Amino acid sequence: EPEVTQTPSHQVTQMGQEVILRCVPISNHLYFYWYRQILGQKVEFLVSFYNNEISEKSEIFDDQFSVERPDGSNFTLKIRSTKLEDSAMYFCASSDQDNQPQHFGDGTRLSIL
Amino acid sequence: GQSLEQPSEVTAVEGAIVQINCTYQTSGFYGLSWYQQHDGGAPTFLSYNALDGLEETGRFSSFLSRSDSYGYLLLQELQMKDSASYFCAVSPNTDKLIFGTGTRLQVFP
Numbered sequence A: 001e002p003e004v005t006q007t008p009s010h011q012v013t014q015m016g017q018e019v020i021l022r023c024v025p026i027s028n029h030l031y032f033y034w035y036r037q038i039l040g041q042k043v044e045f046l047v048s049f050y051n052n053e054i055s056e057k058s059e060i061f062d063d064q065f066s067v068e069r070p071d072g073s074n075f076t077l078k079i080r081s082t083k084l085e086d087s088a089m090y091f092c093a094s095s096d097q098d099n100q101p102q103h104f105g106d107g108t109r110l111s112i113l
Numbered sequence B: 001g002q003s004l005e006q007p008s009e010v011t012a013v014e015g016a017i018v019q020i021n022c023t024y025q026t027s028g029f030y031g032l033s034w035y036q037q038h039d040g041g042a043p044t045f046l047s048y049n050a051l052d053g054l055e056e057t058g059r060f061s062s063f064l065s066r067s068d069s070y071g072y073l074l075l076q077e078l079q080m081k082d083s084a085s086y087f088c089a090v091s092p093n094t095d096k097l098i099f100g101t102g103t104r105l106q107v108f109p
Helices: none
Strands: A005-007 A010-013 A019-024 A031-037 A043-050 A053-057 A065-068 A075-079 A088-095 A108-112 B003-005 B009-013 B018-025 B031-037 B044-049 B053-057 B060-065 B070-075 B084-093 B096-099 B103-108
Touching: A005 A088, A010 A019, A019 A031, A019 A088, A019 A108, A031 B096, A043 A065, A043 A075, A043 B096, A075 A088, B003 B084, B009 B018, B018 B084, B018 B103, B031 B060, B044 B053, B044 B060, B044 B070, B070 B084
Parallel strands: A010 A108, B009 B103
Antiparallel strands: A005 A019, A019 A075, A031 A043, A031 A088, A043 A053, A065 A075, A088 A108, B003 B018, B018 B070, B031 B044, B031 B084, B053 B060, B060 B070, B084 B096, B084 B103
């Protein structure tokens, strides 16, 4: 069964550094999403992306965050200057149509020191 | 604001039936989804209801009442591997999911 792939599985970064989280969505999917989950808390929406532009973003997704689809297969989340509170599990998801089930990757655990 | 309420924890024994309720208050509504998440794992899609009524997928069923802003996930013939967190999630529009706080299900032998 096709799946969403995320790399790395764990990223440790110094506060203030830039980090890029990578995702390969399911190949025929056109809608892409990033979510985060702080340890022990619920999953929170960050951003949705379709047709090479952001469809919607949450209040969490401030100017420090950006997303990009650099080629036909990858979808990245960049955090420009990381803060301690950015420590969380970041999940990428994709769907083949809007308002269809979103399929999640295994996540990247981001630890900011 | 937008909120989804679920019980924080449910316990049951193997072979039993358990129901996890979800009430929601959102600015828009396109559908209610259910996801399973094992510790340290990814949310895995279980079920989706856009219209009122019951959807059945194997041992799992999900119900929606839009007039009551209420849904539930029903798990039958519980197995040890069903021990996990279960999240309801509302699509307030077609661009995102808003997740509930999650229900931790513990299945005992």
